[in-house]
Amino acid sequence: MKSQVACVAVVVACLSLIAGSAGAGEARVEIEVLLTGRTSPTAPQEWMRVLEEAGFERAQIRQARGNERIGVTIVRREPSPHYRVIGQLLRSGRLQLSANEAFGRNERNELQAWVESLKEHGPDGPPEVGAFGLTADQFAAVKEELATPVAATTRGLRPADVVRQIAAALDAPLRIERTAREALAEAPDVPDEFQGFAGGTALAAVLRPAGLAIYPDVQEDTTRYVVTVRRRGVEVWPIGWEEDTKAIPALFEFEKIEQAVRLPMVDAMQDLTSRLAAPVLWDHAGIARRGIEIGEIEVELKAANRHLASYLRRVLQQGGLGFEVRQDDAGRAFLWIKPGRRAARRGRATDR
Numbered sequence: 001m002k003s004q005v006a007c008v009a010v011v012v013a014c015l016s017l018i019a020g021s022a023g024a025g026e027a028r029v030e031i032e033v034l035l036t037g038r039t040s041p042t043a044p045q046e047w048m049r050v051l052e053e054a055g056f057e058r059a060q061i062r063q064a065r066g067n068e069r070i071g072v073t074i075v076r077r078e079p080s081p082h083y084r085v086i087g088q089l090l091r092s093g094r095l096q097l098s099a100n101e102a103f104g105r106n107e108r109n110e111l112q113a114w115v116e117s118l119k120e121h122g123p124d125g126p127p128e129v130g131a132f133g134l135t136a137d138q139f140a141a142v143k144e145e146l147a148t149p150v151a152a153t154t155r156g157l158r159p160a161d162v163v164r165q166i167a168a169a170l171d172a173p174l175r176i177e178r179t180a181r182e183a184l185a186e187a188p189d190v191p192d193e194f195q196g197f198a199g200g201t202a203l204a205a206v207l208r209p210a211g212l213a214i215y216p217d218v219q220e221d222t223t224r225y226v227v228t229v230r231r232r233g234v235e236v237w238p239i240g241w242e243e244d245t246k247a248i249p250a251l252f253e254f255e256k257i258e259q260a261v262r263l264p265m266v267d268a269m270q271d272l273t274s275r276l277a278a279p280v281l282w283d284h285a286g287i288a289r290r291g292i293e294i295g296e297i298e299v300e301l302k303a304a305n306r307h308l309a310s311y312l313r314r315v316l317q318q319g320g321l322g323f324e325v326r327q328d329d330a331g332r333a334f335l336w337i338k339p340g341r342r343a344a345r346r347g348r349a350t351d352r
Contacts, residue, residue, distance in 0.1 A: 027081040027119035030058035033095065034068060034088045043093055050108050055115040061089070070096060072123040083118055132216055132235055142216045142223060145170055146200025146237070147330035154194040154202070159187045162206050163227070166199045172223040174214075180227045183210045192281055198329035204239045209285045213237065239281070240326030240336060247325050247333035248278045251309040257301055265297040268315045269337075275308060276335065283338040290339045292320055316340065 031051060035044070044061045051059040068086060075082040087097045095111075096102040103111045117126065127135040134142065148169050154162045163184065167174035176184065187210035194202035203214050207227060213236035214227050230236065245251055255275070273280045287294065299318040301311065312335075316322055322340040327333050 027083065028057050029055065029083045029085060029115055029118055031056045031060070031085040031087055033059070033061040034064040034070070034086065035061065036064045036088060037091050039089055039091060040093060043089060046105055047089065047095065050105050050111065053108055054111040055119075056085075064088075070098060072118065074123065081119070081122065083123065085118075132218075134216065134218055138218050138223075142218070143200070143329050145172060145223075146198060146203075146216075147328075148199045149330065150194045150197050150199055150202050152195060154190050154206070155192060157190050159190055159206050159210060160184050162190050162194070163203065166203055166206075167225070169199060170225070172216075172225060174225040174227065176227040177229070179229050180212050183212055183229065184227070186210070191284060196332075197279070197334075198332065200237055201240050201328035204237045205281055208239065208283070209288075211285070239283075240328050240334060243325045243327040243333055245309060245325045247327060248276055248335065250276045250278070251312070251325075252307045254305055254307050255311065256305040257303050257311075260300065260302045262298055262300045265294055265299045265315060265319050268299050268301065269312075272308060272312055272315065273335065279332075279334040281334055281336055283336065286339045287321070287337075290320060292339065294319060 033044075033047065033051075047061065048059065070086050070088050073084045073086070075084050085097060087095050090096055090102070094102045094104050097114070101114070103114070121127075127137075129135055130139060132139070132142075150166055151169065152165060154165075163174070163176070184207070190206055192205065194205065197205075200214075203225075207213055208230075211230050212227055213230045213234070214225055215234070215236050217224050217226050228234065228236075253275075269280075297319040299315050301315065312323060316337065317340060320340050321337055324336045324338065325333060326336045
């Protein structure tokens with residue numbers, strides 16, 4: 001036992017002399033390793049080499065005092081970060097640095113990566129990434145920019161012209177891949193009016209009929225937007241974000257139909273949606289893929305007293321369609337008409 005204590009004393013003295021090598025402005029990490037039980041007499045000396053190679057500027061291995069706890073303490077933040085790590089040498093010979101992190105002497109590469117992460121990101125670790133591989137702050141910045149409203153009219157224009165118009169209002173550059181440029185040039189005129197919509201939502205909707213999409217690319221705090229061909233597994237900017245139906249209060253206002261009526265779906269939808277006080281967008285690409293010819297569908301509405309959402313569902317279901325309430329990147333609610341679960345029935349349909 002005396003030999004072990006003497007060995008520890010020597011190691012403490014040696015390790016305390018490891019000189020800090022961090023340059024000006026670089027983060028500094030030091031470590032104190034606690035001995036709380038019996039360990040191999042050679043373990044402290046062996047760990048000395050590992051700690052030095054892992055990047056600790058100063059290290060100390062000593063007996064624990066009182067109720068010391070393992071973890072990372074911030075000694076200072078400015079002018080350069082300085083962190084003190086308290087670890088514990090376990091009986092197994094592993095070095096425990098937190099409740100979930102322990103390293104063996106043969107895991108010096110992993111320990112070095114841990115030290116480098118601490119220097120770069122601090123005790124909280126690297127920021128979590130979400131959609132498009134962006135941090136929460138990056139995503140918020142992208143969404144804020146894509147909330148810029150479309151200033152001019154769009155209906156009847158060439159899609160490429162609409163894309164250029166929206167891109168001109170953005171601070172970040174927009175790049176169109178070569179294959180996407182060709183598809184955009186061949187796409188039909190824009191059938192919808194996006195004036196007033198958030199630019200990101202409008203871009204996603206304008207590109208969809210051409211089989212294209214857009215996504216943000218952030219590299220080292222530099223943002224750009226990329227127009228690409230839609231492919232499975234590629235995350236793309238959505239045409240709005242799902243929202244509760246309560247975002248359009250008019251959907252829950254009751255309307256009375258005195259007698260049954262049969263009319264073209266186009267006319268029925270125009271009449272019903274005119275009462276919403278909210279814009280409407282159609283998933284033209286999805287509807288076309290289902291072979292649904294909206295102009296050829298007749299619908300029937302029976303005499304009833306229902307809220308507007310109920311009438312809309314019944315009309316759309318007769319054409320194999322449905323709707324969602326979404327909000328654009330600026331938080332503006334709109335109705336999204338899309339294919340339903342069943343294929344469309346051509347010609348006449350009934351409200352059953």
